[in-house]
Amino acid sequence: MFTQVDKKRAFEAVVQQIESAIYSGEYAPGDFLPPERTLVEDFGVGRSTVREALRILESMGLVRTSPGSRSGPEVCGSVTPGLTRMLRGAVRMEEIPVVDLVQYRIIAGAAANRLAAQLRTDEHLERMEAAIEAMEAATDAATFAAADDGFHMVVREAAGNRVLGIVGGVIQDATLDLVAGAVDPSAGASRMRREFIADHRRILDAIAGRDGDTAARLASQTLYDAYSGALDEDQRRRLAVLLEPDARTARDL
Secondary structure (H helix, E strand, O other): OOOOOOOOOHHHHHHHHHHHHHHOOOOOOOOEEEHHHHHHHHHHHOOHHHHHHHHHHHOOOOOOOOOOOOOOOOOOOOHHHHHHHHHHHHHHHOOOOOOHHHHHHHHHHHHHHHHHHOOOOOHHHHHHHHHHHHOOOHHHHHHHHHHHHHHHHHHHHHOOHHHHHHHHHHHHHHOHHHHHHHOOOHHOOOHHHHHHHHHHHHHHHHHOOOOOHHHHHHHHHHHHHHHHHHHOOOHHHHHHHHHHHHHOOOOOO
């Protein structure tokens, strides 16, 4: 199945062949690749080259290796975890500013809420309610922020768009610390916490009532209110561009 490769940057060619075999369906999720010794013979390369290629494939989320196993690497059922790691790394390596992340969250959040209002099920509504109850019961900022993350994860699931689900989750994770700071009682933000919960209940009501316009507007306003305090005037102005015209006027921006 596999063919020998040029020794120059051989690990890249090994990665490409195995990647193509997985994407084409020659190896399905749950299948095992040939053992390391067989891969060395098939590709005509050294063991270190095969191991480097497998490390890359594992970081991509395509395979899972088990040290000491007599079987070859197992093909994974989803590349989402690997993609999440890569996107998270890109956000950090490129030093993307917080305002850009929040802008994306406003854009994606409004779209997800609008879709969720039309496509949600009763089970989604129950899980959103449970997430809000977890926010109300949280005794520390990290737990509160995690519950907020859980709420929006269900909204993205209800929206039914997997790209929104994957990319939106990574961007939300990148701004999780800011949410925790905004609702930390020790930082004197108890009022913000109450307002945050009330906003989420309004979003839930809009989604339950299949009111996509209101759900989208609330997403934008809630995210603006949550993050704008941590940004300077110019950055707040950049966020406000994404709000409804009457909301921008109300904030004198």
